[in-house]
Amino acid sequence: MRGRPNLYTEYKSEMGLFPTTSKKVSIALLGVVAILVPLNAMPLMGFLGDAGWMVLVNKALIYAIAALGLNLLVGVAGQVSLGHSFFMAVGAYTAVVLGGEAGKTVWGLGLPMWVWLPAAGLAAALVGILVAPTAVRVRGLYLAFVTLGLVFIGQYLWRNLGSVAGGPTTGRPWPKLEIALWRNMDPIISFTSDGPLWWWLTPVNWLPWVHIEEMSGEAKTYFFVLATVVIFGLLAKNLMRTRIGRSWAAIRDRDIAAEVMGVAEAKGKTQAFAISSFYAGVGGAILASVVGRIIPETWDLFLSIEFVAIVLIGGAGTIAGVYLGTFFLIFTPRIVEEVTGWLAAQVADAGPFAWLGNLFIRTGPDDWIGIVSLDAYGPGLSIFQFNIVLFGVLIIVFLIVEPLGLFGIWIKVKNYWKGWPFSY
Amino acid sequence: MIGVLASAHVVAQVPIEKFLNALGSGIALGAIYALLALGFVIIFKATQVVNFAHGAIAALGAYLVAYFATTANIPGRWFGDIPQTLSWTLSVLLAVVLTAFIGIVIERITIRPMIGEPLFAVAMITLGLDLIIRTITNDLLDNTTKGLGDPWGIKVVEIGFFRIGQTQIVTVVVLIFVGLALAWFFKTRTGIAVRATAFDQEAALAQGISVGRVFAIAWAIGAGLAALGGIFASVPPRGAAGVGPFTAFFAFRAFPAVIIGGLDSVKGAVFGGLLVGVAEVMAGTYLGGVSWLGTGFAGIVPWLLMMAVLVVRPYGLFGTEEIRRV
Numbered sequence: 001m002r003g004r005p006n007l008y009t010e011y012k013s014e015m016g017l018f019p020t021t022s023k024k025v026s027i028a029l030l031g032v033v034a035i036l037v038p039l040n041a042m043p044l045m046g047f048l049g050d051a052g053w054m055v056l057v058n059k060a061l062i063y064a065i066a067a068l069g070l071n072l073l074v075g076v077a078g079q080v081s082l083g084h085s086f087f088m089a090v091g092a093y094t095a096v097v098l099g100g101e102a103g104k105t106v107w108g109l110g111l112p113m114w115v116w117l118p119a120a121g122l123a124a125a126l127v128g129i130l131v132a133p134t135a136v137r138v139r140g141l142y143l144a145f146v147t148l149g150l151v152f153i154g155q156y157l158w159r160n161l162g163s164v165a166g167g168p169t170t171g172r173p174w175p176k177l178e179i180a181l182w183r184n185m186d187p188i189i190s191f192t193s194d195g196p197l198w199w200w201l202t203p204v205n206w207l208p209w210v211h212i213e214e215m216s217g218e219a220k221t222y223f224f225v226l227a228t229v230v231i232f233g234l235l236a237k238n239l240m241r242t243r244i245g246r247s248w249a250a251i252r253d254r255d256i257a258a259e260v261m262g263v264a265e266a267k268g269k270t271q272a273f274a275i276s277s278f279y280a281g282v283g284g285a286i287l288a289s290v291v292g293r294i295i296p297e298t299w300d301l302f303l304s305i306e307f308v309a310i311v312l313i314g315g316a317g318t319i320a321g322v323y324l325g326t327f328f329l330i331f332t333p334r335i336v337e338e339v340t341g342w343l344a345a346q347v348a349d350a351g352p353f354a355w356l357g358n359l360f361i362r363t364g365p366d367d368w369i370g371i372v373s374l375d376a377y378g379p380g381l382s383i384f385q386f387n388i389v390l391f392g393v394l395i396i397v398f399l400i401v402e403p404l405g406l407f408g409i410w411i412k413v414k415n416y417w418k419g420w421p422f423s424y
Numbered sequence: 425m426i427g428v429l430a431s432a433h434v435v436a437q438v439p440i441e442k443f444l445n446a447l448g449s450g451i452a453l454g455a456i457y458a459l460l461a462l463g464f465v466i467i468f469k470a471t472q473v474v475n476f477a478h479g480a481i482a483a484l485g486a487y488l489v490a491y492f493a494t495t496a497n498i499p500g501r502w503f504g505d506i507p508q509t510l511s512w513t514l515s516v517l518l519a520v521v522l523t524a525f526i527g528i529v530i531e532r533i534t535i536r537p538m539i540g541e542p543l544f545a546v547a548m549i550t551l552g553l554d555l556i557i558r559t560i561t562n563d564l565l566d567n568t569t570k571g572l573g574d575p576w577g578i579k580v581v582e583i584g585f586f587r588i589g590q591t592q593i594v595t596v597v598v599l600i601f602v603g604l605a606l607a608w609f610f611k612t613r614t615g616i617a618v619r620a621t622a623f624d625q626e627a628a629l630a631q632g633i634s635v636g637r638v639f640a641i642a643w644a645i646g647a648g649l650a651a652l653g654g655i656f657a658s659v660p661p662r663g664a665a666g667v668g669p670f671t672a673f674f675a676f677r678a679f680p681a682v683i684i685g686g687l688d689s690v691k692g693a694v695f696g697g698l699l700v701g702v703a704e705v706m707a708g709t710y711l712g713g714v715s716w717l718g719t720g721f722a723g724i725v726p727w728l729l730m731m732a733v734l735v736v737r738p739y740g741l742f743g744t745e746e747i748r749r750v
Contacts (some may be wrong), residue, residue, distance in 0.1 A: 080544050134731065138738045139746070141474050141543055145683045146734060149727035153677075158716030256750045305551050312548055381563050389557045395552030399545050400537045 017234070034226060038219035053219035053334075060157050060330035061225040062287045067310045067322045068229075068236045069279020074308065075317035076240055077272035078252025079135055081379050083147030084280050084307045086154040089246050089299035090127050091120035091281025092174070092288035093164050099175030106172050110183040116175060117285055124281025125274040132270040139255075158296035171295040174288045177224055191224040192217045221290060228286065232279060239275070249273055268376050309391070313398045315407025324406040332394070333387040340372055340383055437457045437611020441585040446709040447702060449661070450591030454701020455599040456656045457726075460678035461685065461693035462602065469622040469688050470642030471728050472543060473535055476519030476550040478650050479675030480557035481523060485651020486572065486658040486667035488519035508575040515573075516655060520648045527639045527647025534648035536611040536639065542550030558672045574659045603694060604607065604648065609645075618642060622688075653678065677704075677723070702724040 010015035018024045036042040037057075040049035047053060073159045099116035100108035158165040166172025178187035194217045200352055239245045247268045250258035259265050288294045306329065316327020343357035362370030362380030373380030383388060402408050462480060467475045475481075492498045492515040500511040530553060538546045576590040606647070608614040618627040621638040629635050657674050658667040681700040685692025708722035740746050 080547075134735060138734050141547060141687065142683060142734060142738065142740075144474070144544070144547060145679055146731060149680065149730055152727050153724050156718075156720050156724045159720060254750065256748055260750060278584070302555075305555070308548060308551070381559070385559045385563050389556050390557075392552035392555035395555075396534055396549050399541075399552075400534070400547050403541065403545060 017237060017335055038222045039215075042394050051216050051218050054216065054222060054332055056330060058221050058225055058290060059287075060326045061222070061229050062283055062290060063307070063310065063330060064229050064326040065225075065286065066280045066283030066321055067274040067307050067314075067326050068319070069283065069416065070307045071311045071314075071317065071319070071322045072236055072239065072248070072279070073272050073276035074311050075321075076245060076252065077248035077269065077274055077276075079144060079269060080140065080144040081147045081276070082144050082301065082304045082308065083131075083150035083154075083276055084276075085301070086147075086300045087124045087128060087277040088151040088284025088287065088303070089154055089158060089282035089296075091124040091284035092294065092299075093158070093161075094281065095120040095121035095285035095288065096172065096174050097164055098297075100172065101175075103172070105162060106166055110175075112180040112185075113175065113177060114179060117282060120285035121278040121282040124284070125278040126279030128273040128275075129270055131277075132273040133266075135142035135273060136266045136304060147304075150302070151299070151304055154299060155296060158299065165296050168296055173291045173293050174264075174291070177221060177286070177289050191220045213275050220276075223287065225290075230284070232282070232322075234277075240319075244268075292390055304390075308397050313394065313405050315405035318407045320410075321405055321407035324410070328406060329391070329394075332390065336387055337383055338392065344374060431673050433583040442709065445587060446705050448586065448588045449592060450702030450705035451698060452470070452595050452701070453662060454594075454681075454698035455595045456597055456607035456653050456662065456697075457604065457678045457681040457696050457701050458694045458697025459595075459649055460653035460675055461681040461697045461701065462606070462690065463646040463653065464678065464682050465685070465690055465693040466585065466606075466649070467642050467646035468682075469529070469690070470622065471535065471639050472546075473550065474543065474545065474547040474687070475646065476547060477530070477553035477557055477645075478678070479654075479672040480554045480561065481647050482650040482654025482657065482675040483667060484526070484557055484561045484654070485511075485519050485571070485647075486654040486671055487564055488522055489512070489655050490562075490570040490658075492518055494571065497607050512573065512575050516652075516691040519655070520651045523651035524644040524648035527643040527650075530647070531639055531643035535643070536636070537665055554672070557604070557670075561672070562669045565668065567669060569665040572655065572659050576659070578660045578664070589661045591656065591659045592661065597692075598652065602652070606645075606690070614641060650675070677726045680726035682689055683730050683740055684733045686740030688744055689740065689742035692740055692742030697725075700729060703729055 008019065013019055018027055033042055033045070038054060039047050042048070043362055048057060066084065066088055070081065070089075073079050073081050095116045096105050098109050098111045098119050098413055100106070101110055102108035103217065131147075131150065138146055159168045161319055162168075177191040179189045179191075180187045180194075185410025195215070242247075247258070247263045248271075250261065250263050251265055251268045251272075255265055258268075275400075284299075310325040310329050311322065312325075313328060314323070340361070343353065345351070345359055346353045347361065348359035358369065360370055360372060362373045372386045374385055375382065398405060404411070460478060464475055464478050467473055467478075473701055491578060493500075499514045500506070503511065533550055534553060535546065551598055574591065576594065579590045580587050581590060581593065610619060617628070617633045618638050618641060620631065620633055620660030622634050625635055628638070654667070654671060654675060657663050658671055663671065663674070677700070678697065681696035682693055683696070684699060685694070704722050704725050707725040711721060714721075733741065737743075
């Protein structure tokens with residue numbers, strides 16, 4: 001009987017984080033890959049360690065932090081929210097007021113990261129608690145509109161609170177990801193500067209082709225963000241299988257029935273908003289810090305839609321789905337860019353795929369065939385616009401064809417091979 | 425110089441005149457919101473779909489008018505010397521019909537397969553549609569603004585102290601006309617079918633009503649009304665420069681109007697639209713000079729109003745309370 005899929009002989013093993021051997025092995029492998037990639041040491045995937053791709057990987061991981069929070073709110077607790085970018089902004093601006101440098105027109109206390117990062121999450125959580133009573137009273141799609149309103153009200157606030165957000169068109173610099181003991185002290189650990197790994201890790205050099213004595217700042221940021229993602233992911237996973245997570249699922253599935261069974265609805269919704277906003281706040285603070293300088297327009301509806309799309313495309317209510325969804329959505333635009341560049345090169349060199357390039361790329365007003373133009377203006381969508389359209393198309397196609405998202409596809413593939421060669 | 429003159433004009437007004445002028449342009453703005461909200465509510469009532477792409481469809485309709493009336497000169501190029509008002513009206517009708525057709529296509533391709541899915545999943549589809557339509561419209565506009573070539577421009581009517589733009593009068597007239605037309609439509613055989621479907625889809629189906637056709641009709645009406653709203657949002661005084669990338673976001677402010685009136689109330693859409701419009705203009709008139717409020721406060725007044733209403737009445741002023749079962 002051992003090794004049968006989905007056979008659990010006791011409740012404890014079914015609730016385990018990694019219940020099967022194959023899961024343990026694949027997680028361990030993933031961990032090895034995750035450590036080797038930024039060191040340019042992973043065969044075939046070494047290119048991901050280059051600074052250009054590393055920035056993208058970091059962005060995906062940071063998005064994953066905030067998306068984990070939205071997944072708890074939308075996927076587990078069933079509360080529709082379009083206001084995630086608002087909570088991220090609250091976190092980011094808390095971080096910059098506590099950790100940023102004071103200027104002539106902007107506030108800043110210059111406190112170290114171990115103060116501003118948790119504070120960013122807590123401030124966002126506090127705002128989440130303030131919003132929660134509305135969520136208790138207003139349900140379903142009306143709640144979507146309330147959270148949509150938060151985004152617009154937030155943008156008005158950030159545009160006008162110059163001392164917090166900096167100028168409407170210039171923004172202000174964010175504190176860097178570096179741990180110091182107190183303000184104005186040299187950082188003990190910096191996650192942004194190029195150079196050798198931190199002093200206490202320098203002698204470690206097991207693999208001869210790995211050069212950890214010279215690491216890019218992006219790779220260091222990667223390790224910090226990766227650790228945060230792993231911790232927050234485990235927290236979310238644990239939360240889902242405890243009393244709180246079960247009460248959220250009950251509220252999501254049938255709120256009145258949940259109340260009848262003794263689940264406190266108002267309490268559950270408040271918890272969901274607070275914890276989801278905590279994730280958003282931390283994610284927003286790290287995002288702003290890594291980007292370095294952010295204008296108020298960044299925290300717009302599009303950002304919120306991106307997160308809802310990550311949750312839905314990945315698979316609502318699943319942790320693995322969040323990771324799949326973020327990497328899928330962050331990497332697709334870059335892949336489109338690379339493919340377009342390759343097709344343009346094919347057209348220029350009259351390569352074997354030149355016909356495909358001619359079909360896809362529109363060169364001028366007289367070229368009536370093609371979707372993407374290489375210029376920002378003129379006929380045809382620019383690559384940037386094409387990516388937004390593609391994003392919309394992906395949302396629609398996924399929701400129509402595969403409502404369970406990428407995670408659902410994975411389950412289908414798994415089930416197919418489980419019974420192979422029998423199809424049932 | 426114009427700005428200085430205008431502010432001098434405002435200062436010279438006595439309070440009641442200032443109030444009445446603000447009320448007039450508030451109602452005109454509210455009429456735009458009401459047109460947008462009406463289309464939204466009709467789609468929601470008949471098909472249970474929250475159409476987040478409404479603003480994008482409105483901007484698309486406005487772009488079509490700009491294209492027909494200025495760039496392509498349709499139908500002016502065939503009729504030659506007809507009055508500009510008539511030829512512009514024909515362009516508008518053409519654009520509205522075309523947008524309505526686009527609405528039918530959208531419904532058939534993306535909404536019909538989602539029948540029976542959770543409401544939020546369908547709402548998410550319309551968010552995807554919003555991105556697609558908005559981006560394509562912006563690309564057609566080359567990310568600039570484009571005038572609609574309307575015959576009234578910035579001309580105003582002055583009755584004593586009362587000043588109102590000619591387009592504003594037209595907007596209100598169009599809203600009244602649309603309201604009457606809808607009231608008539610809901611009494612016709614097709615309109616009764618729409619109402620029956622809104623009440624209970626399965627029961628309507630059992631009575632021999634083609635629910636699919638009702639869906640198509642509702643989307644056609646909704647998209648057409650969105651286009652009308654978008655057009656009047658893109659002519660002076662509201663959209664002085666014409667239709668541009670911001671038009672879709674302007675139309676987003678019709679959502680609070682819908683929610684205040686209640687998602688499924690036609691009467692509420694008109695009332696909510698007018699209320700939001702008046703509130704926004706009043707805030708701009710009386711709170712515009714309050715320095716600590718900063719810039720753009722009038723723009724979020726609709727959202728603040730919506731939240732206040734929702735806390736008191738969770739289903740809007742005229743919305744049907746959802747019956748919840750265990």
